[in-house]
Amino acid sequence: MEKNQIVQLEITDLSYEAMGVAHYEGITVFVNNALPGEVVKAKILKVKKKFAFAKITEIITESPDRIKVKLNQWMQTGLAGLAHLKYDKQLEFKQQQVIGLLKKAHLEEIKVLPTLPSPEQTGYRNKAQVPVRNVNGKLEIGFFRRHSHDLVPMEDFFTTDPAIDRTLVAVRDILRKYRVPAYDEVNHQGEVRYLEIRRSKANGQMMVILVCLHKDFKQLPKVAEEISQLANVSGVLLNYNPKKTNVILGKDDYLIWGDAQITDKIGDLEFKISPQSFFQINSLQTPRLYDLAIKQAGLTKDSVVIDAYSGIGTIGLSVAKHVKAVRGVEVVRDAVKDSEANAKLNGIHNAKYVTGKAEVMMPRWASEGLKTDVIFVDPPRKGLTPEFIKAAVATKPRKIAYISCNPATLVRDLGLLAEYGYKTNEIQPVDMFPQTPHVEAVVVLTK
Numbered sequence: 001m002e003k004n005q006i007v008q009l010e011i012t013d014l015s016y017e018a019m020g021v022a023h024y025e026g027i028t029v030f031v032n033n034a035l036p037g038e039v040v041k042a043k044i045l046k047v048k049k050k051f052a053f054a055k056i057t058e059i060i061t062e063s064p065d066r067i068k069v070k071l072n073q074w075m076q077t078g079l080a081g082l083a084h085l086k087y088d089k090q091l092e093f094k095q096q097q098v099i100g101l102l103k104k105a106h107l108e109e110i111k112v113l114p115t116l117p118s119p120e121q122t123g124y125r126n127k128a129q130v131p132v133r134n135v136n137g138k139l140e141i142g143f144f145r146r147h148s149h150d151l152v153p154m155e156d157f158f159t160t161d162p163a164i165d166r167t168l169v170a171v172r173d174i175l176r177k178y179r180v181p182a183y184d185e186v187n188h189q190g191e192v193r194y195l196e197i198r199r200s201k202a203n204g205q206m207m208v209i210l211v212c213l214h215k216d217f218k219q220l221p222k223v224a225e226e227i228s229q230l231a232n233v234s235g236v237l238l239n240y241n242p243k244k245t246n247v248i249l250g251k252d253d254y255l256i257w258g259d260a261q262i263t264d265k266i267g268d269l270e271f272k273i274s275p276q277s278f279f280q281i282n283s284l285q286t287p288r289l290y291d292l293a294i295k296q297a298g299l300t301k302d303s304v305v306i307d308a309y310s311g312i313g314t315i316g317l318s319v320a321k322h323v324k325a326v327r328g329v330e331v332v333r334d335a336v337k338d339s340e341a342n343a344k345l346n347g348i349h350n351a352k353y354v355t356g357k358a359e360v361m362m363p364r365w366a367s368e369g370l371k372t373d374v375i376f377v378d379p380p381r382k383g384l385t386p387e388f389i390k391a392a393v394a395t396k397p398r399k400i401a402y403i404s405c406n407p408a409t410l411v412r413d414l415g416l417l418a419e420y421g422y423k424t425n426e427i428q429p430v431d432m433f434p435q436t437p438h439v440e441a442v443v444v445l446t447k
């Protein structure tokens with residue numbers, strides 16, 4: 001097999017990144033946007049020792065589960081890498097992914113429930129972060145072509161709230177009008193690197209963040225004023241990111257106009273959200289995700305609960321009314337400030353939040369005599385660290401409620417927690433990210 005060769009392939013599986021999997025002369029071939037059951041002609045793009053990458057040139061036998069995607073750009077960029085698959089099959093794919101990982105880890109006794117569908121299948125994202133670059137001499141917004149930094153210009157981001165899309169395009173036009181230079185990655189010059197918009201599903205408020213190479217640029221006052229006049233914009237901020245990096249946001253935010261926070265709701269609770277605070281992006285599915293964890297946690301009015309990795313306090317505050325006390329811990333100071341303000345905003349007096357690492361704070365609380373019944377964990381994609389697991393187990397909770405956005409690290413951690421006697425019978429996948437291969441899941445472990 002060599003680069004640029006055209007081969008006929010039978011697709012037998014979907015990889016966790018939603019690429020079609022085929023086998024050819026002992027080599028595993030990953031084919032962009034191909035579906036199981038399909039026979040395709042494909043051009044080989046890259047060959048390694050044991051695997052290769054290819055793209056479809058012709059579909060010979062089409063899967064009955066394939067649907068036509070409106071814009072080719074969504075597939076080219078990986079913005080919506082599962083959009084070509086019928087929604088019920090997307091849900092099945094997510095369930096199967098967890099089943100496959102459990103099998104590999106010899107944990108097949110754990111049952112995986114059918115994936116809970118999302119109330120909205122498109123336009124569900126309450127946040128967009130889109131790169132700004134020059135394409136053919138024009139400032140454009142869009143998404144990077146898969147595995148590259150070539151910008152594919154776009155106006156319809158499909159999974160993002162349509163009100164956010166309209167505002168992104170309006171801000172792009174303002175930047176063009178005032179001839180603000182887009183960021184030039186190669187020479188590390190220009191001004192605007194990314195646009196970020198966060199929108200409250202509850203009241204429509206939008207926060208617009210210009211991620212810039214410098215703290216200021218000459219057109220900024222005019223640009224900010226025009227953005228502030230767009231419908232429902234409640235704040236305009238500049239995020240300062242001077243580094244040569246792929247990380248989107250810099251450390252510092254400067255408020256140019258309006259409010260530095262928006263307020264959204266989860267269930268009947270209100271939450272103030274700061275620019276850098278984590279907030280689940282699928283607003284309508286989030287309360288259902290939390291409810292699943294809360295229901296299985298077996299809470300009583302006497303329970304003491306830890307909200308580890310607490311963000312702006314969404315889980316702990318949703319739990320607070322069912323229990324005696326909540327202790328939360330989070331590394332981002334602004335998020336902790338938000339959680340304290342959110343407790344007040346909702347009249348909750350039994351939840352306390354601190355800034356720090358969960359693995360450091362939990363043993364400290366235990367040594368101060370805190371007896372914990374349930375630990376809620378909702379870690380980043382890398383999952384739990386061995387230090388966290390040790391600290392959590394030493395805290396001796398009856399249950400650990402684990403919300404995960406990465407089934408690979410979830411399954412790894414389930415194996416580790418089982419060694420300490422924390423076990424589960426089932427996993428509930430929850431679709432927080434329709435049209436993408438991302439899988440969220442809830443598990444409650446009992447000792």
Ligand SMILES: C[S@@+](CC[C@H](N)C(=O)[O-])C[C@H]1O[C@@H](n2cnc3c(N)ncnc32)[C@H](O)[C@@H]1O
Pocket residue numbers: 278279280308309310311312313314315329330331332335356357358359378379380
């Ligand atoms: C997936 S978010 C969950 C936030 C929140 N529970 C929610 O549902 O909105 C993970 C959070 O963990 C925080 N974090 C990462 N490592 C941490 C650690 N070692 N200790 C405490 N918090 C941590 C991140 O800053 C982030 O806010």
